[in-house]
Amino acid sequence: MASASTPSGVIPPVCTPFTPERELDVASLERLCAFLLDAGVAGLFVGGSTGEAAYLTDDLRTRVLQAVVGFAAGQVPVVAGAIDMTTTRVIAHARAAQKHGADGLVATAPFYSPTHPAEIAVHFRAIRRAVDLPLLAYDIPTAVHTKLPSDLVGELAADGVLAGLKDSSGNIDGFRAAIGATAGVPSFRAYTGSEVHADLALVAGGHGIVPGLGNVDPAGFVRLYEAARRGDWPAAMAEQDRLRRLFALVGVGDGRMGLYSSAIGAFKAALRMRGVITHATTSLPMIPLDDRELASVARHLEEAGLR
Amino acid sequence: MASASTPSGVIPPVCTPFTPERELDVASLERLCAFLLDAGVAGLFVGGSTGEAAYLTDDLRTRVLQAVVGFAAGQVPVVAGAIDMTTTRVIAHARAAQKHGADGLVATAPFYSPTHPAEIAVHFRAIRRAVDLPLLAYDIPTAVHTKLPSDLVGELAADGVLAGLKDSSGNIDGFRAAIGATAGVPSFRAYTGSEVHADLALVAGGHGIVPGLGNVDPAGFVRLYEAARRGDWPAAMAEQDRLRRLFALVGVGDGRMGLYSSAIGAFKAALRMRGVITHATTSLPMIPLDDRELASVARHLEEAGLR
Amino acid sequence: MASASTPSGVIPPVCTPFTPERELDVASLERLCAFLLDAGVAGLFVGGSTGEAAYLTDDLRTRVLQAVVGFAAGQVPVVAGAIDMTTTRVIAHARAAQKHGADGLVATAPFYSPTHPAEIAVHFRAIRRAVDLPLLAYDIPTAVHTKLPSDLVGELAADGVLAGLKDSSGNIDGFRAAIGATAGVPSFRAYTGSEVHADLALVAGGHGIVPGLGNVDPAGFVRLYEAARRGDWPAAMAEQDRLRRLFALVGVGDGRMGLYSSAIGAFKAALRMRGVITHATTSLPMIPLDDRELASVARHLEEAGLR
């Protein structure tokens, strides 16, 4: 069971634009894909946390994937999240994604019930056995309430189960430990999901970035990545510094709603303000941003030179 | 929008028996329902955490519900869990449950992304609006990582959104606060999901018990409930004391696997040892109990007078 | 090494009144002791969390203890908190407390560095060996970030190390488990530190109550305890219900300050309003209550019939 590599570079987790009635807005989704591809991203990640995967019915997930695969038309690989609570449910999503043209899969540790590393290993092994696509582990403790142990990542990489890692844990020590633990598997790809220490993650040997904020400013993240690739750390850090300040827009609604609701609302509002998508509607039960919060999003865009 | 009451008493969250190939074992499921009804339970809760709902495909969830509704045949109400991450996905399960004969619904707060009370309110209101069945809120912070605020429960009860609460938070102060906050809604039903302080929850005004361990010893929980109802607290507490000791069987595998995996494995092993179900198979990625752990389950049954 | 019993009943953790310059206000402290003794408390607990022990210099702790021991003059036992991070520091406080007339000691698990049950056992054994006074374990995870395992409490009780437990964990299942684990030591005393489920803790076999709110309404807690002792649960629960509502005063400043700062400020403000102490000053770095918050304290007192 050989694992192909997913590409190095910036692979944004694509937002899912809706109409005000919460139908899929395919035209906006295609404009968003074009916007990302124009900026030079290396792949597209559909059905991630930023794509509101947890909020979409199975049918809607499939339609989003079909639209993105169709639009990308082979220009860059499309990887698909198979986000669900446990093994059998994840496998069902993974099979649907394979059927609809995904080039790779992204799955988290099991969640809902408290879990254990022995169960996480069974989980990823069963998914990989069921669907023959490169499988990336998605380490996102804020959602699944488990941190993937780096030695387990190393073991599953060595066994050809995992082709890569998307690390959204915020823990750069663990990211580095995972890179160390997979050093014997040259095809393995370690991506950071961090918007705010992407530069350090690349210093530490990461292969790419999967930033939610990359929807709003894909060119910025591509510049950061390219600077890092040519070893120009001052340029990479200057870009990171600008993006760190921009990233503060995720908190515009925090307190009045959850941070996720605020972040997705801010990403979509920013995309609307930048003329990429038509509506900033988010899924139920998220709370819409109010006028004051939208004004704050606009200010963040201006300060980052994006408006 | 008037909310009918669900019954007072013991409503066990029914285990889901499998064949060794992880197919639904309908004969075992029917024997389990008979075993529970014989013991005098007031209702059956299908698709809860103990029923491995988080581990079942949509199709399997439906077949379990159909089997239980069919077997119960109106003798007691059947309430169905609609366990999923967010509003739209929960509504899809809720509609399926209504179609297949559920008498009530059980839903948690949204999970996966961090949430907020304002979003929890939107969530329950949207579910209730979408499906006209009594709706019980399932407060299970170990799974969803939010505690339902008691004042929100009160508000949603007053508005006819929530017909009841299943409190598996382990926090008896919060349970009591929820009972206080819903005192103005006489039809509201507050159930404890605790196996170990059911007596105190009834002292504090609770209407019933939804105990996972009630699969293994339904007669014990019915005795506890009946003693409490007639005000015989010493008898209720003596029964509780025996059940507390029995409940220690949930930990037989803990450390080698997660506590949930250990608990469900122990419940099913106990049901097999008691002759109720045929196999103790659990869902992927749970770890099966080993011989030493099974022997410990057997000892717990013996000490509780169940073998 | 035989452990004497501490008394059953209500043992309030005595507040420490200050002058506006944060000097000890001995006259107010004596009036507070008189107020508590008049209400029928079974003992006085000096140097607990409510007494701001963590905020007092060693010298001030000693002067508080001397004042209370002197005023109590043997009418009831005085137990003293020896609150500090680790064994040797706790022993120093314990020796000082013994020298100044304490009848018993209260110590938490070690804190600051993360700890382990094996270390907690060494800790209590060393304290008990160093100072020959009845030793109560103080289980307060919100402060020390460890929950005392009930089996460890049982082991240390059986060995004569612990004479009792003050359980401020909020976890009534653990309280009950500790009572079960110490059933073989008839002299052992299990107190709840909960203001809001004292009735249930007594139902479950507890010997007494150590309520911070007992400074404000000692008579209420004594009534609750006496009703429970004579088996009049409806009366105990009615009293508990009133005290639960009163206890909400602890949150008057929450959000603008920490909950502890709010609670201690509210207790002292209430004692001043009831004419027991002269000033409501709290220790640095706590934030004083503002006028709106003080008005809320007053309202809570009125609603509880205390003003």
Next chain:
Amino acid sequence: MASASTPSGVIPPVCTPFTPERELDVASLERLCAFLLDAGVAGLFVGGSTGEAAYLTDDLRTRVLQAVVGFAAGQVPVVAGAIDMTTTRVIAHARAAQKHGADGLVATAPFYSPTHPAEIAVHFRAIRRAVDLPLLAYDIPTAVHTKLPSDLVGELAADGVLAGLKDSSGNIDGFRAAIGATAGVPSFRAYTGSEVHADLALVAGGHGIVPGLGNVDPAGFVRLYEAARRGDWPAAMAEQDRLRRLFALVGVGDGRMGLYSSAIGAFKAALRMRGVITHATTSLPMIPLDDRELASVARHLEEAGLR
């Protein structure tokens, strides 16, 4: 109120050697200071977590500080931890440290009772007002269970309250945010307490390292720092990589004892094996390492080329 700077570079938190009877072993302490100074450290930090400050009586803290100040004799600055629960107690330690020759102070946020940023601000301001020495904030959430907000650090730096930060939070995003928030105060010094991402902390603009492991291999950390200072990131990262592997020795006893007990035991055992100190005795209630664990420490030293 002007704040002098503490030096850039490596400032190890000095271990406290004991005799087997847990008396201070002054000769070992002086040999340890000589070992650190020979390696080129920029300062000595006495009374930190690694120095078992939380475990030492006031008298012992003073004797440790006197010994180190006397030995250092002005060659490098000596900063002293004033580790205690709340403001008044910290001020007492700070005054003692000033009296006995400390060149700077290190204090954490208040702990024991849950706290709030408004209280943390009052705390540091009061300490700074009470003792005229450069004051470093010690951000150590594993001990004090609060994360210092970076904007608060910025505000206190701007007001001359804080002269620096020791960040042992493990959160490099927060470290970077604190550096950003204090950019307007050129004398401010930001140290990382991380043994495993010191290189990245220096990439991100940190001024120095305060590593517990720096007791065992001070030369390694000085090499890392010097490489970073001259911009030789590959050399810095290679050194970091070796030190990361060495740092695994902190876990030799974990599980049988707490991680802190294991780490301090391992540091002291390594120092004994390297011939620097005479005994590896730790404070009560820590658990001593056993032979298997000591052999593991020896192996780690060998693999790091230190034995």
